[in-house]
Amino acid sequence: MINNKLSLSDWLIASDIDGTLNNKARKLPKRNYNAIQKFVHEYSGNFILSSGRSIEAMRKHVEKLNLTNGYAVFINGAGVYNYTKEEIVWLSPINERISDIIKNTSKKFASVKLQIVTPDAVHLVKPDIPAYVLAVSSKLKRMTYHSVDEIPAGQWCKAIFTGLPPIVDKVEKYVTEVNGDSTNLMRTSPFSFEIVNENTNKGVAVLKVAEILGVDKSKTAAIGDYFNDYQMLKSVAVPACCGQAPQGMKDIAKLVTCHCNKGAVADLIEYIIKNHDNL
Numbered sequence: 622m623i624n625n626k627l628s629l630s631d632w633l634i635a636s637d638i639d640g641t642l643n644n645k646a647r648k649l650p651k652r653n654y655n656a657i658q659k660f661v662h663e664y665s666g667n668f669i670l671s672s673g674r675s676i677e678a679m680r681k682h683v684e685k686l687n688l689t690n691g692y693a694v695f696i697n698g699a700g701v702y703n704y705t706k707e708e709i710v711w712l713s714p715i716n717e718r719i720s721d722i723i724k725n726t727s728k729k730f731a732s733v734k735l736q737i738v739t740p741d742a743v744h745l746v747k748p749d750i751p752a753y754v755l756a757v758s759s760k761l762k763r764m765t766y767h768s769v770d771e772i773p774a775g776q777w778c779k780a781i782f783t784g785l786p787p788i789v790d791k792v793e794k795y796v797t798e799v800n801g802d803s804t805n806l807m808r809t810s811p812f813s814f815e816i817v818n819e820n821t822n823k824g825v826a827v828l829k830v831a832e833i834l835g836v837d838k839s840k841t842a843a844i845g846d847y848f849n850d851y852q853m854l855k856s857v858a859v860p861a862c863c864g865q866a867p868q869g870m871k872d873i874a875k876l877v878t879c880h881c882n883k884g885a886v887a888d889l890i891e892y893i894i895k896n897h898d899n900l
Contacts, residue, residue: 629666629897633836635694635827635853636886638672638682640846641863644882649685652884657686660890667834671823671843671853673697673779673809676740677760680704690834696738697807697849698826699778699817701833709740711829713821715777722799723780723816727769730792733784735769737777744772751812752783779817786811807849815849823849824856840900844889845870846881859900861889 636642643649660666668686671694672679683693683704691705701711715723727735727746734752737744742762745752746769756763766772782792793814797803804822807815824843831841842859843850846866854860854873861876863885871877878888893900 627664627894629660629664629893631836632840632842632893632897633667633669633827633831633834634660634889634893635669635671635823635830635841635843635857636889637823637845637847637850637853638670638674638679640865640881641844641850642670642682642881642886646882650882650884650887653886654686656884656887656890657688660894661687661689664894666890666893667836669693669827669830671698671827671845671850673807673815673849675738675743675759675761676700676702676709678758692830692833694823694826694830696740696778697815697817698821698823698853700740701826701829710833711826712740712776712778713818713825714775715780715816715818719800719805719816719818720774720777722796723777724769725799726782726792726796729795730782730784730788733782733788733792736781736783737769737772738779738781739776740778746772755781755783755813779815781809782814782816783812789814804852807851809847809849822856823853825852827853828856840897842889842893844878844886846885859889859893861885861892 661668669692676695691703703710735746743756743759745765805817839858841857843853843857844861846863860874862870862874864880878885
């Protein structure tokens with residue numbers, strides 16, 4: 622039944638997937654599903670997913686939610702895809718300066734595994750089993766190489782360095798020092814460190830969707846659970862994080878929700894519905 626008393630069509634909510642939309646078992650809590658359906662179909666709100674996943678790896682999650690606008694942010698903000706039109710509507714591939722940093726880092730830390738993700742393939746340099754498993758989860762065509770120099774130039778969207786935490790710590794420190802601006806650098810787990818293009822992150826891409834939809838920045842909200850969501854939360858008017866998020870995420874959040882296992886996205890949606898006039 623349509624609610625004629627309230628329309629939230631001028632609002633946009635963006636959500637991370639793993640550990641945010643989905644619980645720790647990677648299942649969608651029914652409470653989240655019901656809240657999203659209410660926000661989108663009863664209140665005409667705009668809801669999108671924003672993830673480090675590829676276009677194909679996100680597809681089942683987008684389709685499961687029965688969303689109306691068709692937009693999603695993929696590869697940690699490297700691009701925006703429209704699943705209704707089946708097209709990339711915005712892309713920010715890695716430039717020559719960042720690609721040189723990636724190549725030099727791969728050569729300097731030979732024990733760390735590297736993946737280069739493009740919109741339609743993942744390129745692996747001397748992958749071990751964990752790195753290969755991660756590549757399989759992308760649902761993209763996989764290609765292997767002996768050296769980073771063998772990877773074809775083109776639409777590099779993201780570089781992923783994986784390895785033991787102490788080594789990845791060193792990679793993160795090195796890249797941060799040589800890169801300067803760190804908004805395009807993300808520690809996504811103790812075992813992984815990711816790089817996208819300069820001035821590219823989930824926040825930039827979410828605001829690009831807002832621009833496309835005609836949503837003012839003052840009516841944007843986002844929720845995440847880890848530091849790869851940090852810039853997304855910093856970019857929107859109503860930043861929210863899950864209850865299990867690190868303290869650094871909670872420090873920038875306007876709303877700290879319940880644990881992702883209990884329906885964190887539903888907490889944010891209910892908060893927007895209740896307080897939209899005062900935010």
